[in-house]
Amino acid sequence: MLLIRKFEEKIAEVYHTDVIKSPVHLSIGQEAVAVGICDVLAKDDIVSNTYRCHATHIAKGGNLNKMMAELYGKKDGCAGGKAGSMHLIDMEHGIMGASAVVGTTIPVATGYSLALKREAKKTGKQRVLVSFFGDGATEEGCFSEAINFAALHKLPMIFLCENNKLAIHNPIERRQPTNQICERIATYGIKTYRVTDGDIFKIREVAENAVKELKNNPENGPIFIECFTYRYREHVGPTEDLNEEYRDLGEYKKWLANDQINRLSEMLEVEDLEEINTQVVKEIQDSINFAEKSEFPGEKELYQNVLAPRDNKPTEKKLNIQHSKKDQKLIRYVDAIAQGCISEMERDEKVFVFGLDVDDHKKIQDSTAGIEKFGSDRLFGTPLSEDAMTGVAVGAAMYGLRPIHVHIRMDFMTLAANQLINMAAKAHYMYNGVLSVPLVVRAMIGRSWGQGAQHSQALHSLFAHIPGMRVVAPSNAHDAKGCMIASIRDNNPVIFMEHRLLCNSKSYVPTESFEMEIGKGRVIKEGKDITIVAISHMTLEATRAAHHLESVGVSAEVIDPIWINPLDIDLIKKSVAKTGKILVVDNGWVEFGVSAEIITKICEELPNTKIQIARMGFAPTTCPTTRSLEDLFYPNSKTISNKICAMLGREKINWEKINVINEELEEFKGPF
Numbered sequence: 001m002l003l004i005r006k007f008e009e010k011i012a013e014v015y016h017t018d019v020i021k022s023p024v025h026l027s028i029g030q031e032a033v034a035v036g037i038c039d040v041l042a043k044d045d046i047v048s049n050t051y052r053c054h055a056t057h058i059a060k061g062g063n064l065n066k067m068m069a070e071l072y073g074k075k076d077g078c079a080g081g082k083a084g085s086m087h088l089i090d091m092e093h094g095i096m097g098a099s100a101v102v103g104t105t106i107p108v109a110t111g112y113s114l115a116l117k118r119e120a121k122k123t124g125k126q127r128v129l130v131s132f133f134g135d136g137a138t139e140e141g142c143f144s145e146a147i148n149f150a151a152l153h154k155l156p157m158i159f160l161c162e163n164n165k166l167a168i169h170n171p172i173e174r175r176q177p178t179n180q181i182c183e184r185i186a187t188y189g190i191k192t193y194r195v196t197d198g199d200i201f202k203i204r205e206v207a208e209n210a211v212k213e214l215k216n217n218p219e220n221g222p223i224f225i226e227c228f229t230y231r232y233r234e235h236v237g238p239t240e241d242l243n244e245e246y247r248d249l250g251e252y253k254k255w256l257a258n259d260q261i262n263r264l265s266e267m268l269e270v271e272d273l274e275e276i277n278t279q280v281v282k283e284i285q286d287s288i289n290f291a292e293k294s295e296f297p298g299e300k301e302l303y304q305n306v307l308a309p310r311d312n313k314p315t316e317k318k319l320n321i322q323h324s325k326k327d328q329k330l331i332r333y334v335d336a337i338a339q340g341c342i343s344e345m346e347r348d349e350k351v352f353v354f355g356l357d358v359d360d361h362k363k364i365q366d367s368t369a370g371i372e373k374f375g376s377d378r379l380f381g382t383p384l385s386e387d388a389m390t391g392v393a394v395g396a397a398m399y400g401l402r403p404i405h406v407h408i409r410m411d412f413m414t415l416a417a418n419q420l421i422n423m424a425a426k427a428h429y430m431y432n433g434v435l436s437v438p439l440v441v442r443a444m445i446g447r448s449w450g451q452g453a454q455h456s457q458a459l460h461s462l463f464a465h466i467p468g469m470r471v472v473a474p475s476n477a478h479d480a481k482g483c484m485i486a487s488i489r490d491n492n493p494v495i496f497m498e499h500r501l502l503c504n505s506k507s508y509v510p511t512e513s514f515e516m517e518i519g520k521g522r523v524i525k526e527g528k529d530i531t532i533v534a535i536s537h538m539t540l541e542a543t544r545a546a547h548h549l550e551s552v553g554v555s556a557e558v559i560d561p562i563w564i565n566p567l568d569i570d571l572i573k574k575s576v577a578k579t580g581k582i583l584v585v586d587n588g589w590v591e592f593g594v595s596a597e598i599i600t601k602i603c604e605e606l607p608n609t610k611i612q613i614a615r616m617g618f619a620p621t622t623c624p625t626t627r628s629l630e631d632l633f634y635p636n637s638k639t640i641s642n643k644i645c646a647m648l649g650r651e652k653i654n655w656e657k658i659n660v661i662n663e664e665l666e667e668f669k670g671p672f
């Protein structure tokens, strides 16, 4: 405890000299909670932290030198200077990465704990995880979602609420209608404990019993512990703000009189205390010397660890090459997805599939059919908790499992945006390669039969914008299988976008396992007059358009990039260098989207070529429900053909005479 107190006092002392140029959230006054809990944990037990994480980091045995160097923003920091105080990590000592977004780590810890439960089934040894968070975090939706899931799955973890009754400058009475956090949590059917006086021995005793209980009877988990405590310093930064209005000075004085470090100091002989003090001062000075000596990271480090490398090279002989028809079967897109998942699940027991309704009788349009043979640990439905379930997937992936999380509509992923954008995509970089997040997120885009405003959105541009995230949108069954296998084997989060209208489309797919190469697109139809780059279902419309155009003597080359990020710009560039014209037909909105990215890249990479550019996509409106408007909302083969004629200066052609068979659209009768 003294080490934590003195370490933070040292931070406060040096902070004014600007050697630490990032926010610090000190926990001076709260040390007894971290120490009481961590003291009963084994080295291989796990803690999960918030941004106010110094105390837990030190109490769990985190490397002090690397911690200080991280605060100094140095290369030898625990995350090479990319994390700072708010994202400290030390997996060697069982310390998961902290997060600056309140509540985020709670579902992530829950996912890690799910992995620990599975690990114990094999090893016979149950490790325990403690997820630390503040009282404010209990107001976040993901907290309730995570508790619900942990209680449902009886996970071997402790939810540890450090209730300092403050969230920044907002006292708990102004945020919560009652002071009964434990009582609220008990309704999930789990054991709860509350320590109200900050007594370190009581905290330790409660923790010891809880950890014993979880190790001996993991099925009795999770356990919730609430510890009242008090922080003496300002919310963020080094100074005291005791006279600010939000503080109750009476409360402060009460906690100061009860200070556990003073209490323990009084219990020690003077010489023993001095010896401890000398040791503590030395350790801190050593860490400062270490931090000062370390260099700042440079340009090379800026670009390091954006994406996690593959564990191994693709092994199949037939990687991305043409298979002969006899090795292939004509199957549906959804069957191809199921095949991809099944072949990886057979190969790697770490792969599992979960999500809303994945295990019901409809099996997500049959795309999870056959996976049930792996048992309920590897195919399971979830509560309606997109946010926390994504966090669970992230946590399980951080452990080393390979989750495939399924969303029946991409629209619902907006509820999971925090976990995807702030955690999944960033973790590898933010923690400087200490861990990776091998996660596949299946996202279905709806269309037709009145899917409307909130069941139709394609958000690939949004996710492709985020460094650390891959996005793929296969447009046929063959690619769906190969891309699924590649996505599962990749060590990064992959958004796997599936168009509802493609579900029943058939193509020849190799029966054996094969991988599509990440970031490689393909020319679907060769041509010389114009390049059409079409995304997802628009590939079908663009190919139809190319055939219409052929009838009037226009030769269009159609490219399916397959991967949105990374994008096969070389393939597109080669085509545009030949045709001098590019039309991007996105399966999404035009403004600020992938079409802008593709065209900009082409212009940048072919600076001396005169290129004619154009793009199409959804109308700049919300998707309407009625068919008459919906038909106008989406590009189709005729509107694409018209656009190209206009680009080529051809007369407007009356395509109405052409009989277009759009099987996937005609066949889809809903309701979903």
Ligand SMILES: Cc1ncc(C[n+]2csc(CCOP(=O)(O)OP(=O)(O)O)c2C)c(N)n1
Residues within 6 Å of the ligand: 052, 100, 101, 102, 103, 133, 134, 135, 136, 137, 138, 164, 166, 167, 168, 235
């Ligand atoms: C999702 C989110 N909302 C708001 C914030 C701004 N914020 C940072 S700390 C904090 C208070 C959190 O209080 P609590 O969970 O009790 O933890 P404490 O700071 O007391 O340790 C808030 C609102 C944030 N970082 N993340």
